[in-house]
Amino acid sequence: MLDQTDVGSAPERTTAPERAAVARARSLAAPVVAPLVAPVVEVVIEIPRGSFLKRGSDGSLDFISPLPCPYNYGSVPGLLGLEGDLLDAVVLGPRLARGSRVRVTAHGAVGLMDRGLYDDKLICAREPPSAAQCARVVRFFWVYGWAKRLLNLLRLHPGVTASRGWGPASAALARARVVPPGERQGPVIRF
Numbered sequence: 001m002l003d004q005t006d007v008g009s010a011p012e013r014t015t016a017p018e019r020a021a022v023a024r025a026r027s028l029a030a031p032v033v034a035p036l037v038a039p040v041v042e043v044v045i046e047i048p049r050g051s052f053l054k055r056g057s058d059g060s061l062d063f064i065s066p067l068p069c070p071y072n073y074g075s076v077p078g079l080l081g082l083e084g085d086l087l088d089a090v091v092l093g094p095r096l097a098r099g100s101r102v103r104v105t106a107h108g109a110v111g112l113m114d115r116g117l118y119d120d121k122l123i124c125a126r127e128p129p130s131a132a133q134c135a136r137v138v139r140f141f142w143v144y145g146w147a148k149r150l151l152n153l154l155r156l157h158p159g160v161t162a163s164r165g166w167g168p169a170s171a172a173l174a175r176a177r178v179v180p181p182g183e184r185q186g187p188v189i190r191f
Contacts, residue, residue: 109172111164120172
């Protein structure tokens with residue numbers, strides 16, 4: 001069904017699906033209001049910057065990468081991500097030793113679909129990252145999503161694998177849940 005929509009002084013005829021598409025585009029373009037104070041989290045480093053060994057939060061070796069990890073990678077103890085494993089965190093800055101515990105500010109998060117499960121990665125640093133650093137992180141996870149998709153195909157693991165881009169750290173933390181005492185800490189499917 002068509003109706004009249006006022007656009008400036010000239011009426012334009014649009015359909016309901018067209019109006020819905022415009023509303024969705026406007027909502028996606030709406031600015032995200034970040035909290036005035038970025039959250040501080042404790043991160044345990046599992047993969048130091050420069051390492052070729054990809055490990056899970058339990059310390060087991062997942063795979064050996066042909067390229068070194070460009071960031072310190074770890075998890076937030078006590079918080080589970082949506083895929084059932086500890087909430088992932090990237091720590092920008094110099095190389096940190098495996099097993100290091102650092103308190104850092106979470107400045108944002110990158111979302112990743114891996115085998116159909118949504119997985120947030122907090123992006124943390126002592127100082128706010130520059131726009132160029134944020135762009136490099138997003139680009140890294142876009143490439144990582146493609147590489148992980150190929151690895152999943154080789155392993156015959158079905159499901160969508162792709163980066164979902166940058167978002168606020170507060171939203172990632174709101175999606176996480178506290179690990180109840182005695183609950184298994186590991187992904188719901190083996191990666």
